[in-house]
Amino acid sequence: MLLLLTLTLVCTGVWAQQKQIQTTYNAYCEVTINNGGMDQFTIMTFDFGYTRYPNALLYDEKGQPIKFRSPMDAVNYLGERGWRLVTTYYSNDSKGQLRHYILEKKVNNRKQMEEGLRLQPQSKSNKSVFK
Numbered sequence: 622m623l624l625l626l627t628l629t630l631v632c633t634g635v636w637a638q639q640k641q642i643q644t645t646y647n648a649y650c651e652v653t654i655n656n657g658g659m660d661q662f663t664i665m666t667f668d669f670g671y672t673r674y675p676n677a678l679l680y681d682e683k684g685q686p687i688k689f690r691s692p693m694d695a696v697n698y699l700g701e702r703g704w705r706l707v708t709t710y711y712s713n714d715s716k717g718q719l720r721h722y723i724l725e726k727k728v729n730n731r732k733q734m735e736e737g738l739r740l741q742p743q744s745k746s747n748k749s750v751f752k
Contacts, residue, residue: 644729644730645727645728645729646727646728647725647726647727647728648669648670648725648726648727648728648731648733648734649670649707649723649724649725650667650668650669650670650699650704650723650724650725650726650734651667651668651721651722651723651724652665652666652667652668652692652695652696652699652721652722652724653665653666653667653668653676653719653720653721654692654695654719654720654721654722655716655717655718655719665678665689665692665695666678667679667740669734669735669740671731677740677741678740679698679738679739679740680739680740680741681739682739692720692722695722696722696724699724699738701737702726702736702737702738703726703727703736703737704724704725704726705724705725705726706722706723706724707723707724707725708722708723709721709722709723710723
């Protein structure tokens with residue numbers, strides 16, 4: 622009887638691990654920087670792939686947009702929150718040259734994409750982008 626119980630628990634644990642592995646996927650973020658500005662600090666837009674905040678800014682605890690000192694400052698900020706730089710590329714628009722940084726993060730659900738990030742100023746409800 623004890624052997625049967627042990628086998629059941631081991632099989633359940635293996636099945637739970639396999640299920641978790643199957644639900645983990647790569648989420649992506651695009652950081653876009655306009656090279657046209659002469660500011661000491663750079664505000665960058667972040668696209669996490671959902672439409673509620675298509676070109677989000679990141680905000681600090683006081684509800685102010687975070688002003689990054691450089692593109693690598695933003696990449697490191699996201700890296701501290703589990704994101705990994707995949708590639709970069711350049712494009713042009715009417716305002717000048719744009720730099721794009723593509724980052725990825727392994728997640729189990731969409732809500733994990735914004736963990737550690739504030740995509741809008743602090744509000745009374747402080748609701749997550751994802752329900």
